Amino acid sequence: xxxxxxxxxxxxxxxxxxxxxxxxxxxxxxxxxxxxxxxxxxxxxxxxxxxxxxxxxxxxxxxxxxxxxxxxxxxxxxxxxxxxxxxxxxxxxxxxxxxxxxxxxxxxxxxxxxxxxxxxxxxxxxxxxxxxxxxxxxxxxxxxxxxxxxxxxxxxxxxxxxxxxxxxxxxxxxxxxxxxxxxxxxxxxxxxxxxxxxxxxxxxxxxxxxxxxxxxxxxxxxxxxxxxxxxxxxxxxxxxxxxxxxxxxxxxxxxxxxxxxxxxxxxxxxxxxxxxxxxxxxxxxxxxxxxxxxxxxxxxxxxxxxxxxxxxxxxx
Amino acid sequence: xxxxxxxxxxxxxxxxxxxxxxxxxxxxxxxxxxxxxxxxxxxxxxxxxxxxxxxxxxxxxxxxxxxxxxxxxxxxxxxxxxxxxxxxxxxxxxxxxxxxxxxxxxxxxxxxxxxxxxxxxxxxxxxxxxxxxxxxxxxxxxxxxxxxxxxxxxxxxxxxxxxxxxxxxxxxxxxxxxxxxxxxxxxxxxxxxxxxxxxxxxxxxxxxxxxxxxxxxxxxxxxxxxxxxxxxxxxxxxxxxxxxxxxxxxxxxxxxxx
Ligand SMILES: Cc1cc2nc3c(=O)[nH]c(=O)nc-3n(C[C@H](O)[C@H](O)[C@H](O)COP(=O)(O)OP(=O)(O)OC[C@H]3O[C@@H](n4cnc5c(N)ncnc54)[C@H](O)[C@@H]3O)c2cc1C
Ligand SMILES: Nc1ncnc2c1ncn2[C@@H]1O[C@H](COP(=O)(O)O)[C@@H](O)[C@H]1O
Numbered sequence: 001x002x003x004x005x006x007x008x009x010x011x012x013x014x015x016x017x018x019x020x021x022x023x024x025x026x027x028x029x030x031x032x033x034x035x036x037x038x039x040x041x042x043x044x045x046x047x048x049x050x051x052x053x054x055x056x057x058x059x060x061x062x063x064x065x066x067x068x069x070x071x072x073x074x075x076x077x078x079x080x081x082x083x084x085x086x087x088x089x090x091x092x093x094x095x096x097x098x099x100x101x102x103x104x105x106x107x108x109x110x111x112x113x114x115x116x117x118x119x120x121x122x123x124x125x126x127x128x129x130x131x132x133x134x135x136x137x138x139x140x141x142x143x144x145x146x147x148x149x150x151x152x153x154x155x156x157x158x159x160x161x162x163x164x165x166x167x168x169x170x171x172x173x174x175x176x177x178x179x180x181x182x183x184x185x186x187x188x189x190x191x192x193x194x195x196x197x198x199x200x201x202x203x204x205x206x207x208x209x210x211x212x213x214x215x216x217x218x219x220x221x222x223x224x225x226x227x228x229x230x231x232x233x234x235x236x237x238x239x240x241x242x243x244x245x246x247x248x249x250x251x252x253x254x255x256x257x258x259x260x261x262x263x264x265x266x267x268x269x270x271x272x273x274x275x276x277x278x279x280x281x282x283x284x285x286x287x288x289x290x291x292x293x294x295x296x297x298x299x300x301x302x303x304x305x306x307x308x309x310x311x312x313x314x315x316x
Numbered sequence: 317x318x319x320x321x322x323x324x325x326x327x328x329x330x331x332x333x334x335x336x337x338x339x340x341x342x343x344x345x346x347x348x349x350x351x352x353x354x355x356x357x358x359x360x361x362x363x364x365x366x367x368x369x370x371x372x373x374x375x376x377x378x379x380x381x382x383x384x385x386x387x388x389x390x391x392x393x394x395x396x397x398x399x400x401x402x403x404x405x406x407x408x409x410x411x412x413x414x415x416x417x418x419x420x421x422x423x424x425x426x427x428x429x430x431x432x433x434x435x436x437x438x439x440x441x442x443x444x445x446x447x448x449x450x451x452x453x454x455x456x457x458x459x460x461x462x463x464x465x466x467x468x469x470x471x472x473x474x475x476x477x478x479x480x481x482x483x484x485x486x487x488x489x490x491x492x493x494x495x496x497x498x499x500x501x502x503x504x505x506x507x508x509x510x511x512x513x514x515x516x517x518x519x520x521x522x523x524x525x526x527x528x529x530x531x532x533x534x535x536x537x538x539x540x541x542x543x544x545x546x547x548x549x550x551x552x553x554x555x556x557x558x559x560x561x562x563x564x565x566x567x568x569x570x571x572x573x574x
Contacts, residue, residue: 109459
C-alpha cells in the first residue's frame with residue numbers, strides 16, 4: 001500500500017497555501033493515500049485546516065514544545081520516525097519553499113532516501129519531471145531501489161487542493177526532543193497588507209530601473225489599485241530598494257499568478273525561471289531589445305516613470 | 317588548527333543558456349564556459365574573510381568530479397584558499413556529458429568523509445548548484461554528521477563556540493544560533509566575492525592540490541535517481557506589442573485581467 005506523507009508548512013496558526021499544493025501533487029501519485037503531518041507546539045488549528053483539504057485521509061498532529069519554530073534539525077528526526085512507522089509511506093513530500101528546502105534533504109538523509117527536488121509533474125510513482133539549469137531544461141527522472149522517495153514540490157506547478165474534505169485527525173507520538181545545538185532567535189517579516197507573493201493572482205514586480213525605495217512607491221500605488229502583490233528582481237533587492245522576501249526568480253520565489261507585470265526588469269534567465277507559469281506576462285521596459293519581451297504576452301516599450309502613473313489613473 | 321571546508325562545484329557559467337541535445341539524451345556541454353558555482357564562490361569568500369579576521373587558520377576547498385575540476389580548484393586557490401582536494405569520480409563512471417553527476421546523498425557522504433579527515437569547525441557550501449538546482453547537499457551533510465545546519469545564510473557572526481546566522485527565508489529574515497561545528501549554506505547577499513589577481517594565479521600553481529578517489533574514502537557511487545530524458549521547457553506563444561498606457565489598459569481589461 002502506497003502512502004504519501006505531506007509535511008505541513010504553517011506559522012503556528014495558519015496552514016500555508018504551499019501545503020495545499022503539495023496535497024494536489026501527492027494525490028497525483030497513483031494509489032497513494034495522503035496523510036498530512038503537522039509539527040507544532042499546538043497543532044490543533046492548523047490540523048483542522050489540513051483536514052478540510054480534499055484528498056487528505058489522515059492528519060497527524062506531532063506536538064512538542066520544541067516544534068514551536070520550524071528548525072530542520074529538530075523536525076527531521078521526528079518526521080523520520082513517523083515516515084518509518086508501520087512501514088506505511090512510499091513518498092514524503094514537502095513544498096520547495098525555504099521551509100521545505102531546509103527540512104526535506106535533512107529528512108531524506110536520515111531516511112537514507114533519495115530526494116527529487118522541485119517536482120513539477122508526477123508521471124508514475126517513481127517517475128517525475130523537474131526543472132534544472134534555472135528552468136531552461138526539464139528532466140524526467142526515474143527513482144530506483146528506494147523504499148521511500150523524498151520530494152519537494154514546485155508549488156507553482158500545482159493548484160491548491162479544494163476544500164470540503166473531512167480527514168481524520170490523530171495524534172502521533174514520536175520520541176526525540178530538542179536539538180540542543182540549534183536555537184531559534186527571531187524572525188523579522190516586513191508587515192504588509194498586500195496579498196502574499198506566492199499565492200497572489202496578480203503580481204507587479206520592479207527592477208533596478210526603479211532606482212530607489214521611493215521609486216517602488218509608484219508600484220505599490222498601482223498594486224493597491226489592482227489588489228496585487230509586489231515582487232522584485234535580484235538587482236532591486238541587492239540595491240536595497242526592497243527586502244529579500246520580495247525577490248522573484250531561480251533563487252527567490254517561483255510564482256504562478258494570472259497576471260505578472262514586469263516593470264524595468266531586463267529579463268535575465270534567473271528572473272524568468274520564477275515567472276514561467278504566469279498566465280499573462282506584461283513587460284514595461286524602455287529598451288525594445290530587452291529579453292523580457294521574448295516571454296511577454298503584452299509588451300510596452302517606454303519610460304516606466306511616465307507609464308506607471310498613467311496606468312494607475314487608467315485602471316482606477 | 318581551526319579549519320574551514322568549502323565545497324566547490326564546477327558548473328556551466330551562469331551566463332550560458334544551455335541547450336538540450338537533439339536526441340534528448342543530455343545537455344550540449346561541448347565548448348561551453350565552465351565556472352565555479354556562484355554560491356560556492358560566495359562560500360569561499362566568506363571562509364577567506366573569516367580567516368582574514370583571525371577566526372580561522374586554514375581554508376580547504378574540495379571538488380567532487382573529474383579532472384577538469386582542477387581548473388575551478390586552481391581558481392579557488394588563486395582567490396586565497398590554502399589547499400585543495402579533488403575527489404575524482406571519473407573511475408567510478410562519474411558524470412559524463414549531460415548526466416547530472418553524483419546524487420546529493422552520495423555527495424554528502426563524500427563530504428562527510430572529508431570532514432572526518434579534515435576536522436573542520438565550519439563547512440560552507442552553496443545553497444544550490446545552479447546546474448541541477450537540487451538544493452540538497454548541505455542539509456544532507458548536516459544530518460549525516462549529526463550537526464546543526466544554517467541554510468540560506470546572508471550573515472554569519474562567530475561568537476566563541478557558536479555562530480549567529482541570519483537566514484533569507486520566504487517570510488523575511490530569520491536568526492538562528494548554532495553550535496559549532498556546523499554546516500552553512502550561502503545565499504546571494506552574504507558577500508561579494510573578490511576578483512582574482514594575476515600574481516595570485518601564479519602563486520596558486522604552487523599551492524597543494526591533492527587527488528583522492530571515491531573508493532579510498534569508502535563511498536560507493538550508487539545512483540538511485542536516474543535521468544531518462546532531457547527536454548526544453550514549453551515555449552510561450554509570441555506576444556503582442558502595445559504603443560502606450562491606454563492601449564495596455566484596454567488590453568488588460570479586454571482579457572478580463574483587471
Ligand atoms: C546565481 C544567480 C542567481 C540569480 N537569481 C536571481 C533571481 O532569483 N531573481 C532575479 O531577478 N535575478 C537573479 N539573478 C540576477 C540576474 O542575473 C540579473 O542580474 C537580474 O535579474 C537583473 O535585474 P534587473 O532586470 O532589475 O536589472 P537590469 O538587468 O539592470 O535591468 C534593468 C532594466 O530596466 C530597464 N530600464 C531602465 N530604465 C528604465 C525606465 N526609466 N523605464 C523602463 N525601463 C527602464 C532597462 O532597459 C533594463 O532592461 C541571479 C544571478 C545569479 C548569478
Ligand atoms: N560535485 C561537487 N563538488 C563539490 N561541492 C559540491 C558538488 N556538488 C554540490 N556541492 C556543494 O553542495 C552545494 C549544493 O549543491 P546541490 O545540493 O547540488 O544544489 C553546492 O553549492 C556545493 O557547495
